[in-house]
Amino acid sequence: MTTPPVTPGRLDGKRVIVTGGARGIGGEIASRFAVEGARVSILDRLVDSGSRHAEEIGGTFHEVDLLDPLATEAVTQAAVDALGGVDVLVNSAGILRFTPLLDLTVQDWNETFSINTRAMLTTMQVSVRAMISAGTGGKIINLASMAAKKGGAGEGAYPPSKAAVVALTRMAALEWGCHGITANSLCPGYILTEMGAATRTQADIDTWSAYSPLGRLGETSDVAAVALFLASPDSDYLTGQAINVTGGMVMH
Numbered sequence: 159m160t161t162p163p164v165t166p167g168r169l170d171g172k173r174v175i176v177t178g179g180a181r182g183i184g185g186e187i188a189s190r191f192a193v194e195g196a197r198v199s200i201l202d203r204l205v206d207s208g209s210r211h212a213e214e215i216g217g218t219f220h221e222v223d224l225l226d227p228l229a230t231e232a233v234t235q236a237a238v239d240a241l242g243g244v245d246v247l248v249n250s251a252g253i254l255r256f257t258p259l260l261d262l263t264v265q266d267w268n269e270t271f272s273i274n275t276r277a278m279l280t281t282m283q284v285s286v287r288a289m290i291s292a293g294t295g296g297k298i299i300n301l302a303s304m305a306a307k308k309g310g311a312g313e314g315a316y317p318p319s320k321a322a323v324v325a326l327t328r329m330a331a332l333e334w335g336c337h338g339i340t341a342n343s344l345c346p347g348y349i350l351t352e353m354g355a356a357t358r359t360q361a362d363i364d365t366w367s368a369y370s371p372l373g374r375l376g377e378t379s380d381v382a383a384v385a386l387f388l389a390s391p392d393s394d395y396l397t398g399q400a401i402n403v404t405g406g407m408v409m410h
């Protein structure tokens with residue numbers, strides 16, 4: 159048996175990129191990782207909140223619209239260069255547009271997949287090239303959703319885009335494991351953020367809370383705690399997994 163070393167910060171000196179880090183789950187992950195000693199670079203399209211949050215946590219901010227593949231590639235590369243490499247990539251940016259399938263347009267489908275899934279491929283390609291050339295391994299954490307596993311009536315292209323995130327992350331684990339890179343996806347349940355807030359009612363909160371054996375919705379800190387585990391050496395032998403953070407709403 160070996161005793162794990164006691165360290166002041168679990169991510170001391172780690173270079174981390176967080177897409178969607180201006181607010182919500184990505185914002186909480188950025189904060190938590192910075193507290194643990196990481197140097198964090200936030201990529202987001204929200205300039206005001208993104209740059210303010212980066213300043214609060216002692217990190218840096220890069221504006222990008224992930225709908226644009228070329229901009230995504232260039233800005234991710236700029237973030238890697240500014241950090242001097244990258245040890246952990248967290249893809250948290252995402253959108254949810256409520257639409258019944260019969261009304262789902264090709265434009266909605268394409269934009270949702272572009273932001274939720276295709277942008278992840280681009281940020282991973284740029285980051286993994288840097289990780290491989292540094293030869294020091296790395297960690298990839300992609301935000302999927304419980305919708306990847308159970309669907310979601312009226313959620314348009316969101317559930318299929320998140321199922322694709324789970325599959326893409328498994329491919330990343332399979333192809334890049336030989337370089338010491340782990341890749342896992344997180345499948346949060348219902349987390350109280352701006353996502354879906356415009357149409358959220360107290361009745362929704364009560365209904366969804368009752369689906370959890372714990373009787374509550376999730377907080378961003380619930381997800382950030384699991385992300386921290388996935389970014390730390392404690393998870394070195396864990397890859398290709400789609401981990402539920404649902405308070406038991408989903409158990410498979």
Ligand SMILES: NC(=O)c1ccc[n+]([C@@H]2O[C@H](COP(=O)([O-])OP(=O)(O)OC[C@H]3O[C@@H](n4cnc5c(N)ncnc54)[C@H](O)[C@@H]3O)[C@@H](O)[C@H]2O)c1
Pocket residue numbers: 177178179180181182183184201202203204222223224225249250251252253273301302303304345346347348349350351352353
């Ligand atoms: N909140 C939930 O209940 C929940 C549940 C399961 C999964 N998730 C997933 O977790 C992730 C974070 O969600 P959240 O709840 O924090 O949402 P949020 O809306 O609070 O944050 C999403 C972030 O992504 C950024 N973003 C969106 N589109 C972008 C684009 N085109 N270019 C650059 N940045 C863009 C936003 O500006 C924002 O900062 C998402 O991938 C979401 O699908 C959320």
